[in-house]
Amino acid sequence: MPNTAPTALRCLVVDDDPLAIQVIQNCISHTDFLESAGSCASAIEAAAALRTTPVDLLFLDVDMPQMSGLDLLDTLVEPPMVIMVTSSREYAVAAFEHRVVDYLVKPVAYARFLKAAQKALETAQTPAAATPSGGPITTDHTFVKVDNKLVRVAFDDIRYVEALGDYVHLVTNQQKLIVYSTMRAVEEKFPPQQFVRIHRSTIVNLRHVQAIDDNAVVIDGKHLPIGQTYMREVLQRLNKF
Template identity: 85%
Template sequence: MPNSAAPTTLRCLVVDDDPLAIQVIQNCITHTDFLESVGACSSAIEAAAALRTTPVDLLFLDVDMPEMSGLDLLDTLTEPPMVVLVTSSRDYAVAAFEHRVVDYVVKPVAYARFLKAAQKALETAQAAPAPAAAAPVSTDHTFVKVDSKLVRVAFDDVHYVEALGDYVHIVLGQQKLIVYSTMRAVEEKFPPQQFVRIHRSTIVNLRYVQAIDDNAVVIDGKHLPIGQTYLRDVLQRLNKF
């Protein structure tokens, strides 16, 4: 059941290098009572700047754009809004899954198909858990749900965390916990002074970093690639740790 704080209106940004495509999506937004347009951008670069200053709940995003693609834009965002990919190609289904987009709509866009994608976004937003009341924060452990039980995880035991579809793998040496979660939720639970995100799909415990080798973090002999947008922060954190 949606929580009482669930949004009833989603603020939308349209990103496409085709003016006609922008007009079509904007018209669809106008005809959808739970959507509100906050603007449109003709390039991913322009959108990146807009997202820094404009609150956005839902991004209607083209993929093939000059200079920076829509998927490249998503790779630069640490906390992206919900995304509906709108593209003339059917070849991005795997990439859409990897980026956890809400839906994938192929041009030309019919309103019925647009509405289905918009409703999925609204349901996703309304299903998000309500902010919990403030509670004492543990400094050394957290609990994660594995299958049907809550498992206590000490932060010092976690070597790294990897995303895989709708799940994350929490690696504790030879043990691996498979948890239904997002990387954002992991970041919120794990102490930032001890953990750093090195890729949109990887968070590592700084205590277990053995080396940096060719833009990869080495933990337990495994090379974990560093995303280009995270490289500077990772190096700074390692120097300060």
């Protein structure tokens, strides 16, 4: 996608159910910042269409014959933004591992559709890179201050962040870093599509969530408690309610 966000997001709907296509197309027609680029009845058809049709946003079903929506994403070198639309809740974690903007469960109500579309619009309007106070940041990594030096950390490598008084404990797949920061600063610095606060003292990377066990998020076998005030947001982000 170009650095300048389009005035309207061009949308391609991919689903093997004609009625489901009709529902999403109707939602698109009622949303002033979206425009339809057509529809495809299979992932194979969509793969061919994407080679010739400029698209900003895919509304993509998961379960389709011959090739699933997730399989389609694996074939795309530079995929557009994606909102999954499916009748199955079980693919939510896998979908977010593919960096989808949102995950809608059928039947789709317009209010929920609009919320997902607005997320896509915000993503399209976010600059590819920015430099906030505290260090440079890009779409795939950040720099954190550790022992008077800046350490580069990839967002994908971060498992979770825990508060430690005036510091935060940043756990990655390679190391554990003690960073002088507040949880609020972490929330503002980390991409909101990828991270969610589950407790006043814990932020987790959605791409590493293995399970929800009672009132805890499970990452790498570790149970991280979900605060009652955060439960609804966590479940909404994982589309599990």
